[in-house]
Amino acid sequence: MQDQLKLDNFICFAVYTASHALNRVYKPLLDTLGLTYPQYLAMVSLWEQDGQTVGGLGEKLFLESSTLTPLLKRLETAGYVRRERSREDERVVVIRLSEEGIRLKEKAIGIPGCIAAASGRDAVDLTRLQAEIVALREALNKSVA
Amino acid sequence: MQDQLKLDNFICFAVYTASHALNRVYKPLLDTLGLTYPQYLAMVSLWEQDGQTVGGLGEKLFLESSTLTPLLKRLETAGYVRRERSREDERVVVIRLSEEGIRLKEKAIGIPGCIAAASGRDAVDLTRLQAEIVALREALNKSVA
DNA sequence: TACGATTATTTATTGCACGATATAAATTCC
DNA sequence: GGAATTTATATCGTGCAATAAATAATCGTA
Structure with a gap:
């Protein structure tokens, strides 16, 4: 048989399952923070640089704003960020860490x-x-x- | 600043985004087959070895049966597989490719x-x-x- | 001022992933 | 042989990701 279509030779399968494996390691750690994995990535990006726009975050995380908006709303509901419309350009929404969001970094370090x-x-x-x-x-x- | 919590240094972020990037390359290709990415992986595994059990597939794909069951039902609805309870061991459900499922391999090669x-x-x-x-x-x- | 481009939101859909629970057969032990 | 245990699968419910498409608001510019 040609190993053309063999799962174990697929780079995609390796990446896909590695991603799952990482998620399984992260899960219990992130549970203690009350974050999902993509939420954690968003928080890490904000810890690096607070006050990013939705679009800016999306560019860094390779996510569309339509994916980010509900995610960020959950982070807002959880009390980790605030979403504020920019004064200079009212199309833009700026994401700012709350006090609690800043404190969370210590637990994530x-x-x-x-x-x-x-x-x-x-x-x-x-x-x-x-x-x-x-x-x-x-x-x-x-x-x- | 310590680069401890810097996104670009995260192996997890690399894997996560690489997985997304792969998905984006796959998407248009798989759309023509009418498959999602995990469905495609299940089909590849079945092309390798037809007649696997749900549990066996889960072991290869690193997925729980509770994830696979709905996925396989969708493949059944699409007409690519049949789900048959094993005669020897009636706890087990065997997944078999349909004619259409077998033919699909040519389009996926x-x-x-x-x-x-x-x-x-x-x-x-x-x-x-x-x-x-x-x-x-x-x-x-x-x-x- | 009108128009196109940009930015984010809303809405709706699809599907993944998993935990908890239930069920059922097979196996083992007494 | 019958009860308890193990093993395998299915079911149900939850949560979230991801995207598409449509909408709305705003901005820059012609």
């Missing part, structure tokens, strides 16, 4: 270490692999655009 | 090539990266178990 530990690799190796996967992503994104 | 092309890497490099990501998955899965 240990998570990357847990993941790294679970991956069973040292930091250097992990960084290299991470860069490779990013390169794959960029190539794929370029092919679609 | 070209997809992996498209993905490989979109990734912008040669086969050897892709295989190497694939193996690395699988290794990451295995390490993560082991850490949860």
Whole structure:
């Protein structure tokens, strides 16, 4: 049989299942923060840079605003962010961390270490692999655009 | 600032966004087959080996039966598979490809090539990266178990 | 001022993923 | 042989992601 259509040879299957595996490691950690995985990513991005617009966040997270809007509303309901329409340009909504959202960072600071530990690799190796996967992503994104 | 909590250094973010990027490349291809991405993976597994049980499929795809059952029902509604209770062990449900499901393979045979092309890497490099990501998955899965 | 472009929201749909629970057969133990 | 245990699957309910399409508001510009 040609191994053309064999699951174990699919890069996509590897990425897909790795993503699930990561999610399973994250789940219990994020549960303690009351965040889902994409919500966590949004928070990380806001901890990096507060006051981003919905569109700006979407660009960083590779998500459409129609995906982000309900997600951000949940974060607002949870009390982690505020959504404020910009004064300068009233089309734009700016997302700002609340006090509680800022505090949450302290509880999240240990998570990357847990993941790294679970991956069973040292930091250097992990960084290299991470860069490779990013390169794959960029190539794929370029092919679609 | 410590780059501890920096999105661009997260292996998880790389995998997550790469998974999305793959999905975007797949989407138009799979639309012509009338399949979603996880449905496609299930079909690939069945093309490899017809007549698998729900549990067996779940083990290969790393999915719970509670996730697979509705997915397989949709494939059944689409006319690609039949779900038959096993004679020997009536707890077990066996999934069998329909004629149409078997024929679908011909239309799918070209997809992996498209993905490989979109990734912008040669086969050897892709295989190497694939193996690395699988290794990451295995390490993560082991850490949860 | 009118028009096109930008930005976000709303609405609706589809499907994934999982936990909890129920069920049912097979196996094992007494 | 019958009861308890194990194993496998299905069902139900919840939550959320992701997208498409339509709408609305605003901005910049011709």
